[in-house]
Amino acid sequence: MEERQAIVFDGVVQSRSSFKLGPVTLGIPEGFITAIVGPNGSGKSTLFRMALNLSKPDYGRITVLGNEMGGEDEHLIKQRIGYLAEGPFKLDDNLKACDKALYYSRWYPSWNVNRYQELLHILGVSDNQRMSKMSKGMRRKFEFALAISHSPELLLLDEPSSGLDPIAWKTMIDVLHRYMGQGGKTILMNTHIIEEVKRLADYIVFVAQGRVLGMYEKDELFGNWFTLYVSGEELTPGRLAELPGQCGIEAVGASSFRVTTGKALDAEEWCRLNGIAISSRQALELDDILAAHLQQDGLGSRVHETRGLFT
Numbered sequence: 001m002e003e004r005q006a007i008v009f010d011g012v013v014q015s016r017s018s019f020k021l022g023p024v025t026l027g028i029p030e031g032f033i034t035a036i037v038g039p040n041g042s043g044k045s046t047l048f049r050m051a052l053n054l055s056k057p058d059y060g061r062i063t064v065l066g067n068e069m070g071g072e073d074e075h076l077i078k079q080r081i082g083y084l085a086e087g088p089f090k091l092d093d094n095l096k097a098c099d100k101a102l103y104y105s106r107w108y109p110s111w112n113v114n115r116y117q118e119l120l121h122i123l124g125v126s127d128n129q130r131m132s133k134m135s136k137g138m139r140r141k142f143e144f145a146l147a148i149s150h151s152p153e154l155l156l157l158d159e160p161s162s163g164l165d166p167i168a169w170k171t172m173i174d175v176l177h178r179y180m181g182q183g184g185k186t187i188l189m190n191t192h193i194i195e196e197v198k199r200l201a202d203y204i205v206f207v208a209q210g211r212v213l214g215m216y217e218k219d220e221l222f223g224n225w226f227t228l229y230v231s232g233e234e235l236t237p238g239r240l241a242e243l244p245g246q247c248g249i250e251a252v253g254a255s256s257f258r259v260t261t262g263k264a265l266d267a268e269e270w271c272r273l274n275g276i277a278i279s280s281r282q283a284l285e286l287d288d289i290l291a292a293h294l295q296q297d298g299l300g301s302r303v304h305e306t307r308g309l310f311t
């Protein structure tokens with residue numbers, strides 16, 4: 001059966017004086033959690049805003065829940081979406097939290113006041129105070145409860161755990177699992193927290209400098225990226241350059257090397273056929289996989305540039 005898409009970015013381009021996004025062609029599958037991962041300023045939040053028609057592309061088409069935004073019925077599509085923005089809206093500062101919730105309850109036909117109250121209770125938030133008087137984490141938890149209380153079909157979460165303490169973070173993960181458990185729900189999230197991606201995401205999208213570097217099924221991604229410690233008689237970096245998926249070779253001894261590959265199975269088979277011994281293998285973490293993608297795309301990582309600091 002063909003997978004349905006909750007959001008489709010089709011050749012989307014936005015050019016600004018300081019930043020160019022796209023062309024982005026990307027489908028966010030319905031019924032799954034997709035995490036967008038990438039360095040600061042790579043355009044993640046811009047993609048969210050575009051999906052909500054809060055920011056317009058210069059070219060391309062965006063379809064959300066089967067509809068193009070911008071028409072007369074845009075509010076009907078938006079009522080099926082929950083959105084947790086990256087930061088608080090300054091204009092809300094003087095509002096009492098319960099008044100904002102009242103507004104939401106009137107705007108979303110599927111608003112569920114019991115679910116809202118329950119969420120405030122389990123997150124430990126009171127809505128009987130002005131937004132500006134809430135701590136950063138409290139306001140985040142409140143905004144999270146607002147975004148999900150109408151049980152939207154599509155939930156857009158822009159760095160949802162920003163400012164949350166570890167207990168609140170665990171609660172949020174639990175709430176999101178329960179939300180997905182209802183079936184027919186989709187989450188698109190943007191996060192820098194590796195553990196969050198591991199616990200939640202079904203699909204991972206890497207972005208950098210306004211471009212999509214790749215989209216992967218999570219288990220497949222983690223099953224493919226490994227560092228292999230290899231050795232062999234008269235083994236040279238030149239020979240290892242042919243190792244499938246190779247994207248980094250480092251000598252660790254005479255004829256011994258550490259190689260990184262994004263095609264672990266093919267690489268191991270290649271070693272076996274070429275008489276190269278693998279002494280150990282180590283799965284790569286998400287940040288290392290992202291760094292390897294950046295390297296492959298010539299976008300590099302600036303980590304090594306810190307080595308000379310404070311010495």
Ligand SMILES: Nc1ncnc2c1ncn2[C@@H]1O[C@H](COP(=O)(O)OP(=O)(O)OP(=O)(O)O)[C@@H](O)[C@H]1O
Pocket residue numbers: 018019038039040041042043044045046047086
């Ligand atoms: N309010 C704004 N005004 C002008 N330019 C902006 C604004 N917000 C973002 N940008 C520009 O758009 C680019 C992409 O920003 P965006 O917020 O989409 O990145 P991001 O990947 O979400 O970053 P981060 O991980 O830091 O939140 C930035 O490099 C910045 O130059």
